[in-house]
Amino acid sequence: MELGLGNIFKYKKLALLYLFISSVLYLSFAYDLVRTDFLKLLLLYLGLFVCAIQFIKSTGYYFRVLVLASIIFRLLFLFAIPNLSQDFYRFIWDGQMILSGINPYLTTPDFQMELGTLTNFPNQSELHEGMGALSASNFTNYPPLNQLCFAIANLFPGQSILSSIIGLRVLIISADIGTLYFGKKLLERLKLPSNSIFWYILNPFIIIELTGNLHFEGVMVFFLVWSLYLLHSSKWKLAAFLFACSISVKLIPLMFLPLFLKWFKTENKKIDFKKLISFYVIILMTVVLLFVPFFSFEFISNYSKTVGLWFGNFEFNASIYYLARSIGYAITGFNEIEMITKILPSISFIVILYFSFFKANNSITKLATSMLLVLSCYLFLSTTVHPWYLTTLIVLSVFTNYKYALVWSVIIILSYFAYANIDYAENLWVIALEYLIVFLVFIWEVVLKKKISF
Known part of the structure; x- marks a missing residue:
């Protein structure tokens, strides 16, 4: 009993x-x-x-x-002001822009402040100051469903920044509960230990970075896990819709789309292209429809430039990129970021194609494993790896035999050492220690132990 x-x-x-x-x-x-x-x-x-x-x-x-x-x-975090990230100021700003009837994709906070404060925009000056110069000078890069969350959070009773923070936090906590529910059900369907989901839900990294620091990777993960659960239940049309919702919170799941190539196989092991194309069409149309309320040609220009800026011009907690940068300095004496950021994404693209065409991603475990390894390679090759970027890796690892992402969730705290310096300069020895541990565990699990065979 x-x-x-x-x-x-x-x-x-x-x-x-x-x-x-x-x-x-x-x-x-x-x-x-x-x-x-x-x-x-x-x-x-x-x-x-x-x-x-x-x-x-x-x-x-x-x-x-x-x-x-x-x-x-x-x-316990409900009334706390995030202390490791200031991104929440921009979240609240974008939400207030929408509630004020202004398209957040068409203007920067700096430009909006030059126009003056709005009477129906609570805490406008405080939010602008809090988000920092970098965020204030650039257009927003958050997809439409994420923007909807920002707007909803600002509807929470009260006109203070804290009331909006509570609104954001309630949404993220609700998403985590949803991930717990569907993650457990999916693990049971896969005949895996259902309590494994707590290595995500009770992971201090997840609690601190999502609930504490208000990063919306948790909402993206909720839609992703729900989608995988429905995909396993053969409800692929609804799964496609929810996968599109995941993309519309954060763009990262876009890289997983090619991995579904071999999911829709018939009994004679041929790909059912009708279902496959329909799956992709549902995703595409859903994403497009979610962007429609914000659409304009100016929006396309602003959004593409901003996404490119964030992915190709900033450097933080990188691994292979820092090695490539050092080699570039040694050869030319300059930071060859422009050339390097063309080569490394190309390698990521080749890795995605390899896992799409040469791995049989015809079960959730195999699909989740490919997603995990593809995203890992992408992060290893990225110029910027903020701690909360690991969220998707951690939840995917729950459905695989690989646990290096859990180790990384512990070691990633070393990246915050940069904030101990007045100029936020990184200590490359500390970064090297972080990735030495991560790569050793990664190589041991993925290359040497060969736990998963496709």
């Missing part, structure tokens, strides 16, 4: 202790931490990982207790 929560905590006092310690650490993280204090940040972060692992084990993987804990930890 299943024990109630009270009895579980009675007989699992150690679990209750770890729940209490984790709660104290999360409260300290949320309300008593500045990102320039790297030592405190590091100790809190590592302490939370130790407690998370011990808590999960001490409960005996008891589902109801783990669900309760995952909700409690997130609610």
